[in-house]
Amino acid sequence: MPLHTTGAGRYAPSPSGDLHLGNLRTALLAWMFARSSGRRFLMRIEDLDRARDAGSGARQLADLASLGLDWDGDAVIQSERAADHAAALAQLAAAGLVYECTCTRKDILAAPSAPHAPPGAYPGTCRDRSPVEREAARAAIAPRQPALRLRAPEGLRSLEFSDLVLGNSRGDIDDFVLQRGDGTVAYNLAVVVDDAAMGVDQIVRGDDLAPSTPRQILLQRLLGLPTPPAVEYAHVPLVLGPSGARLAKRDGAVTLQDLSGRGVNPGVVRSWIANSLGLAAPGEAITAGEMLQRFDPTRIPHTPWTWDPRAPGAPRQ
Ligand code: GLU
Numbered sequence: 001m002p003l004h005t006t007g008a009g010r011y012a013p014s015p016s017g018d019l020h021l022g023n024l025r026t027a028l029l030a031w032m033f034a035r036s037s038g039r040r041f042l043m044r045i046e047d048l049d050r051a052r053d054a055g056s057g058a059r060q061l062a063d064l065a066s067l068g069l070d071w072d073g074d075a076v077i078q079s080e081r082a083a084d085h086a087a088a089l090a091q092l093a094a095a096g097l098v099y100e101c102t103c104t105r106k107d108i109l110a111a112p113s114a115p116h117a118p119p120g121a122y123p124g125t126c127r128d129r130s131p132v133e134r135e136a137a138r139a140a141i142a143p144r145q146p147a148l149r150l151r152a153p154e155g156l157r158s159l160e161f162s163d164l165v166l167g168n169s170r171g172d173i174d175d176f177v178l179q180r181g182d183g184t185v186a187y188n189l190a191v192v193v194d195d196a197a198m199g200v201d202q203i204v205r206g207d208d209l210a211p212s213t214p215r216q217i218l219l220q221r222l223l224g225l226p227t228p229p230a231v232e233y234a235h236v237p238l239v240l241g242p243s244g245a246r247l248a249k250r251d252g253a254v255t256l257q258d259l260s261g262r263g264v265n266p267g268v269v270r271s272w273i274a275n276s277l278g279l280a281a282p283g284e285a286i287t288a289g290e291m292l293q294r295f296d297p298t299r300i301p302h303t304p305w306t307w308d309p310r311a312p313g314a315p316r317q
Helices: 021-036 057-066 078-094 105-110 131-141 187-197 207-223 256-261 266-276 288-294
Strands: 008-011 040-045 098-101 147-150 158-163 167-172 177-179 200-206 232-236
Touching (some): 008 021, 021 057, 021 266, 021 288, 040 057, 078 098, 078 147, 078 177, 158 207, 158 232, 167 207, 187 207, 200 207, 266 288
Parallel strands (some): 008 040, 008 200
Antiparallel strands (some): 098 147
């Protein structure tokens, strides 16, 4: 049963710590893309990876609210959606599209890659095992449990999709993991199942996730879920730190909490982000509503924003 029936955008952070300027900028973009197109805007906390769950989901939501973002309904907690994830996995398994994999990372690196396979693709070691071989492989790794992989359609090595920011984009497909050996459902499966159940038809996120999109579109097709053009994608440029690498906590005060400790309030952060998106002059105070009024999805910058703490308007670190 879908949770909602009309189109929606969403922001789906993993609760692995406080959001930094790059995450906050992507969230504001996702919100503006959705609201400016008349969609609802939804929030989902992607807490499946318990090893990374620092319990920071609530703080992430509070930070987004303090920037002026609003969302419809309560945030969806991904770990509470296990029944739907299991049902999707069962649907794929019933169609013969799932197989057990006992490979370790080391096994995969050591295996010769299949001819014409994309770089880094799963070499297919466990794909065609007989039931007897599968039992032996299972026994050999006990008490470790096998992971589950998708049996990707023969010959489908890549898939093209249209992106509102990147244009036409092509990415690799392989027999990717659907469930890890420890029982955790993989990101690609959970994200596809949850977006469909929430009625999400516009996915705006950092462009580091563009390479995952072909896999997710393949899952939409195999599960009979809405897929492009009924679902649109916009992968937005990341924020880089002063060294030119992707912005990270080590780059200094990059979260709202760190910045407020230096006397920078969320309104100032919003003004920096708006300026980086061409929506405000340097130092101009602006509300989220005003940003939305000025937002034009066809005019967002296509290159990363390099955040330099020594730039005018930013605090000295
Ligand atoms: N939870 C993912 C992340 O924080 C994003 C998932 C998505 O937007 O598809 O990287």
